[in-house]
Amino acid sequence: xxxxxxxxxxxxxxxxxxxxxxxxxxxxxxxxxxxxxxxxxxxxxxxxxxxxxxxxxxxxxxxxxxxxxxxxxxxxxxxxxxxxxxxxxxxxxxxxxxxxxxxxxxxxxxxxxxxxxxxxxxxxxxxxxxxxxxxxxxxxxxxxxxxxxxxxxxxxxxxxxxxxxxxxxxxxxxxxxxxxxxxxxxxxxxxxxxxxxxxxxxxxxxxxxxxxxxxxxxxxxxxxxxxxxxxxxxxxxxxxxxxxxxxxxxxxxxxxxxxxxxxxxxxxxxxxxxxxxxxxxxxxxxxxxxxxxxxxxxxxxxxxxxxxxxxxxxxxxxxxxxxxxxxxxxxxxxxxxxxxxxxxxxxxxxxxxxxxxxxxxxxxxxxxxxxxxxxxxxxxxxxxxxxxxxxxxxxxxxxxxxxxxxxxxxxxxxxxxxxxxxxxxxxxxxxx
Numbered sequence: 001x002x003x004x005x006x007x008x009x010x011x012x013x014x015x016x017x018x019x020x021x022x023x024x025x026x027x028x029x030x031x032x033x034x035x036x037x038x039x040x041x042x043x044x045x046x047x048x049x050x051x052x053x054x055x056x057x058x059x060x061x062x063x064x065x066x067x068x069x070x071x072x073x074x075x076x077x078x079x080x081x082x083x084x085x086x087x088x089x090x091x092x093x094x095x096x097x098x099x100x101x102x103x104x105x106x107x108x109x110x111x112x113x114x115x116x117x118x119x120x121x122x123x124x125x126x127x128x129x130x131x132x133x134x135x136x137x138x139x140x141x142x143x144x145x146x147x148x149x150x151x152x153x154x155x156x157x158x159x160x161x162x163x164x165x166x167x168x169x170x171x172x173x174x175x176x177x178x179x180x181x182x183x184x185x186x187x188x189x190x191x192x193x194x195x196x197x198x199x200x201x202x203x204x205x206x207x208x209x210x211x212x213x214x215x216x217x218x219x220x221x222x223x224x225x226x227x228x229x230x231x232x233x234x235x236x237x238x239x240x241x242x243x244x245x246x247x248x249x250x251x252x253x254x255x256x257x258x259x260x261x262x263x264x265x266x267x268x269x270x271x272x273x274x275x276x277x278x279x280x281x282x283x284x285x286x287x288x289x290x291x292x293x294x295x296x297x298x299x300x301x302x303x304x305x306x307x308x309x310x311x312x313x314x315x316x317x318x319x320x321x322x323x324x325x326x327x328x329x330x331x332x333x334x335x336x337x338x339x340x341x342x343x344x345x346x347x348x349x350x351x352x353x354x355x356x357x358x359x360x361x362x363x364x365x366x367x368x369x370x371x372x373x374x375x376x377x378x379x380x381x382x383x384x385x386x387x388x389x390x391x392x393x394x395x396x397x398x399x400x401x402x403x404x405x406x407x408x409x410x411x412x413x414x415x416x417x418x419x420x421x422x423x424x425x426x427x428x429x430x431x432x
Contacts, residue, residue: 025140026065026130030054030098033066033127037415039304041084041142042067044130049138054129056092056105063138064131066098069145071120072415073303073331073378076148078117079128082110082205085141088133089114093126100127107133110207110264117148117164122331146304149328149378150181150285152425153199154296157287160189162206165281168274169259172210172281173232181285181327184310188212189284190231191262192239200282201266209280213237213260215247215270225249225257225270233286243267290315290322291406291429295345295357298425301412303330303378307424309337309408317398317431320386326372326408326424327379334373335410337365337382339389343405343428354423357407363390374410386431403430 025045027034030052036042049063071077081089091114092105103126109115112133120126128145132138150159159181167175172188179186190212191197200206212232215222222228225247229237247270249257255272262268262282271278290311297306305328313321324337344359365382372380386398398404407426414420 030066033068039146040144045140046138058105059107061090061131067128069126074122077120079145080115081113081143087139088112088137092129159285161283176283184285186283189282209282211262215258291427293427296425299354301422309424322384325381329374329378333411336371338407339363352421357426361392
């Protein structure tokens with residue numbers, strides 16, 4: 001069957017996505033909390049706000065404004081003003097209304113700005129109290145409420161996630177290696193260029209995490225304080241970004257400083273194994289896919305994320321061993337994979353919220369067992385039969401020397417319950 005825009009239109013009548021909250025400023029009274037949906041950014045201004053007197057357990061909040069946010073998907077979420085405000089913010093989140101249950105609060109997670117990690121339930125409302133540490137620090141800015149999934153760096157194809165927790169460096173290394181994303185095993189982040197560091201600071205917004213740099217005291221190049229530093233992956237350490245005066249192996253606890261933490265401004269510091277001030281660890285999921293992703297990042301869906309595709313297995317056509325996985329999808333929605341030997345770019349085909357990144361003769365994996373559901377994990381996968389690859393209304397065998405492109409289409413649900421759809425980014429695989 002030939003994939004057509006008309007067919008897409010018939011199964012996914014869509015409306016254009018509008019970002020809720022772009023002009024929101026917040027209500028001075030919790031009873032009049034301003035309704036918002038989506039990831040944002042949502043604007044706030046508490047310059048002229050009064051103080052409600054509703055205080056969370058972590059700190060007093062003055063000159064607070066209120067929002068009521070409705071979750072689009074279930075799962076871990078992050079509320080933050082990091083890199084979105086310049087004033088000293090404080091915040092709290094509640095369920096059950098203005099006199100409800102506190103689910104989290106924070107003062108200074110990232111400099112003077114706030115971050116709250118919490119688990120949301122799709123369809124449930126959450127009251128956000130956002131104010132300042134003092135009257136003098138009131139001001140205007142923005143915040144986001146995003147699902148806590150690794151973020152894709154389109155420049156290198158790797159994913160990054162900051163995890164909160166006061167662990168030793170070794171415990172953080174073990175915890176990172178115990179996680180996986182889209183078939184990739186995690187590791188403490190290895191930052192090998194200024195461009196990669198800049199992207200992490202601007203997008204992941206870490207506060208003070210461990211990274212994967214340590215001083216190998218058994219190395220023949222080891223000497224204090226500057227030699228013998230290695231990445232956990234064995235990558236070259238030609239790029240470093242030590243803070244002034246670091247590394248210095250000068251610990252207040254008296255222990256050797258053989259491990260590296262990342263400050264929120266991007267500078268590095270050597271620290272002892274158990275360092276109480278290091279309250280996060282930064283996990284990286286390196287690109288282990290067969291191909292090269294393009295059209296990245298995809299347009300965000302209503303859950304606030306950009307869906308991604310990954311091809312794993314072998315690029316030997318004769319091995320017939322390729323698995324496609326789509327992830328960071330809205331939960332419990334159906335979808336299917338597409339393929340073509342030709343790349344393209346069609347914006348919002350058939351009214352979709354995404355971009356079709358294939359052209360020419362497009363095949364659809366829509367036979368029995370091929371239409372998938374993202375379920376509770378927001379992901380689905382398909383093991384390909386390279387001898388039966390859809391190409392229009394026929395099936396062909398993938399041959400050595402051919403490049404095939406893959407993408408996934410998926411259903412999405414709009415804020416008013418209307419049926420929408422979107423696409424992942426795309427990947428191309430050169431078969432041998």
